[in-house]
Amino acid sequence: MLLVLALSKPSLTRMRAVASTYVSALDRDQLGERIDFLFTDGKPGRMSREEMLMHVITHGIGHRGQVSAVMLLNAVPASKDGLTTYLHEAEASTRGRAAA
Template identity: 45%
Template sequence: MSAQTLLNSLFQYKASIDNELLDALNGLGEEARSEAVSSALRVLNHAHLVDRIFAANLQRQPHSYAASWSSEVPPLAQLASDIRETDRWYIDFTSRLMPEQLEEVVDFTFTDGGRGRMSREEMLAHVVTHAGYHRGEVGRLLPDIESTAMRDVFAGYLHRTEPARRQQD
C-alpha cells in the first residue's frame, strides 16, 4: 500500500468517525447542553481550526488564523457543517497527491509565529493523529457518547466499511 492510499484511507476514516461523533452530539439535544458539552465543542473547534491551518500550509497558502484556539465557538450545526466540509477537502486532497508531492518539504509559520518545516506526508499524519487525540478527549468529557468514542479505531472502521476483511480462507 502506498503512503497516498493509506493517508486517503485514514482521512476517509476520520470523516466517518467525525460524522458519527457529530451525530451523537446532536442527538444529545438542547436539554443535555452542559459545561461538558461546551468543553467538548471547544475541543472539536480547536481540532477543526488546526485542520484548516494545516490545509492552508499544505497548499502553501496564507491563512487568517492567529491562534489554534478560539474563545468563540460556533453553534454545533455550523461547526458540524464546517468539519464535514474540511473532511471532504482532505479526502479529495489526499486522493490526488503524487508521491513526490507527499515527500515535498513545506516551510510554514505556526500561529505563535514560530517557523515550521514538514513534508506534506508528515503534516497529513499530524492532522489525523491530532484529530484522533481530541476525539478521545471528547469521549472522556462526555460519557453519554462513549459508544461512539469506543468505535474510534481504524481497524474497526476498515472492517465496517469492507466486511470482506472479516472473511477467513
C-alpha cells in the same frame, strides 16, 4: 453543561471526498515536498505534506480522546465512534455481521 457540536453527514461525506481526491492526486514527490509555515506562536516550522497529513489525522484522534474523557466524567454514555465499530456497521455484509 456538556456542549456537543456535530457536523452533518453530508458535510462529513463532502469533506471526506475532497480530502480523498486531494490525497489521491499527490505523487511521491509531492508528498515529500517540504512546506514552510509559522506555528501559532510565530515560530517557523517546516514539514512535508505527508507529515502534515499525518498531523491532521492524529490531531483529531487526540481531541476525540479528550471528548470521551469529558463524557465519562459527566456520566454521559460513550459514543460508538471507533473505527472498528464503524467498519463493522458500514460494511456489515463483508465482515460477517448482520446489518443493524
